[in-house]
């Protein structure tokens with residue numbers, strides 16, 4: 064009987080094979096494209112576009128082509144605080160309680176971070192996913208990065224920072240003010256496929272100046288950050304001296320090349336080697352050689368950081384040695400130099416825009432009033448405590464980290480406990496364990512009811528308004544800080560924050576104490592505004608399409624339609640870690656204020 068039935072089924076299927084196959088496809092299609100998204104998925108009530116529910120393609124593609132942050136930001140405006148990104152991922156923004164829930168209460172990191180492992184996929188503090196493993200790592204090294212340790216007169220970090228500031232002032236003097244060592248190598252853009260030198264090899268100093276030449280500050284600040292972080296991690300004499308030896312800044316250009324692979328590194332590592340160009344493979348190889356040389360030198364010349372050990376010393380003392388230690392160091396070098404360079408580049412760029420000259424003057428005034436005038440080019444500001452607490456400098460820094468945050472992209476975590484969100488309709492939805500969830504710093508920093516005119520660079524929003532009483536001011540700042548996550552939030556927040564902050568403040572203080580800055584008119588057309596400052600915002604994304612030119616970030620060719628204003632050039636690249644879209648920013652430096660008129 065049963066056999067008979069089975070036989071009947073087999074015969075029927077055989078005689079209607081095509082029909083049968085079609086039915087299977089239709090049933091599966093109905094299941095995946097109708098039943099799951101509308102009835103079965105626990106995320107079915109989360110607002111968002113249909114395709115996000117049924118496919119990972121919009122999510123992957125948006126990140127690959129550098130449009131995802133803007134897209135997610137726009138979709139939040141349309142759909143509200145809670146948004147579906149992919150069949151297993153949601154994005155939450157619009158209220159600071161999400162930062163508390165996800166980051167302060169420590170949902171574990173998603174697999175995205177696993178690919179930040181180094182040296183044969185060895186784990187490190189940034190890449191570790193599980194909370195308990197991470198905590199173990201953090202306990203080993205966190206004391207080295209505390210503000211009290213960074214500022215301690217018993218450690219070498221102070222002198223590392225002051226030496227680097229001196230080198231920075233000198234590098235600008237020689238490269239720009241005096242013009243004795245022009246930044247020709249960067250001008251040729253040998254290693255920067257997006258650089259102006261690629262299309263126009265003779266662009267540099269077309270106006271024929273002999274002083275106040277342009278310098279690519281993105282590389283300059285990359286060099287500063289590399290010198291500081293390597294000396295901090297390995298010991299004073301085992302770090303780099305890129306600021307002193309301009310030709311060695313090639314290393315920064317190699318890092319930029321590899322950075323352009325961010326999408327493949329984090330989301331599609333299996334394809335990395337296949338996608339990477341010959342140049343990028345060479346860059347990765349050069350970086351690895353550089354790192355191993357650096358670590359070898361440090362191993363042969365063990366050093367302390369004064370009262371504390373170095374990071375390398377501390378790791379070794381705790382049994383994390385060889386490649387296991389190098390994975391931590393490489394991660395910190397990576398985490399610490401590009402982010403810092405991006406912050407400083409945008410800060411100096413913003414203050415160099417004609418529309419912001421008054422802000423630059425205000426900052427220079429604060430510095431002159433606090434420290435007097437430099438007696439010579441060798442004079443440096445070395446009072447860390449005073450620099451740390453300058454009100455206007457801090458306002459500029461905070462505003463820059465809000466608008467031009469180095470990590471504007473989602474910081475994905477995984478729901479590991481009962482978590483309920485409330486939609487704008489009032490409906491409560493339980494998010495299943497295992498769902499990926501994140502805030503988008505780019506959006507949090509643009510919360511319009513907390514930061515009015517949120518796209519604009521307005522340092523004054525961090526100071527008391529003329530009519531504002533102290534109590535209102537304090538309350539407002541407290542709220543604004545709740546909506547800031549330039550260094551992340553919670554226990555996975557940036558380990559190097561205190562180092563990065565004082566390093567940036569010293570660089571800003573010393574440079575604007577000595578110099579004023581302007582955008583180089585040979586590099587781009589400089590946008591000027593009269594009264595309509597509202598249009599002075601810098602976008603995130605890809606280069607604006609001009610006349611049908613092809614502008615995929617990774618492959619675009621600079622044809623006749625090259626974007627040419629400073630605002631085009633300084634678009635923030637839309638990715639987890641941002642940077643200037645063309646990997647360069649050319650500023651001219653002056654020892655007086657006359658340029659700012």
Ligand code: HEM
Nearest residue numbers: 189395398399402403469470474550551555557558559563
């Ligand atoms: C302006 C400079 C910097 C910015 C804006 C920055 C930003 C960040 C952010 C946003 C995170 C959290 C990322 C996430 O959760 O997805 C982070 C984590 C981290 N950063 Fe930074 N960073 C900077 C400089 C540095 C420096 C100088 C170092 C090292 C010396 C460093 C080391 C780390 C490490 C180790 C983590 C992971 C911490 C953990 O998982 O416990 N960063 N940083």
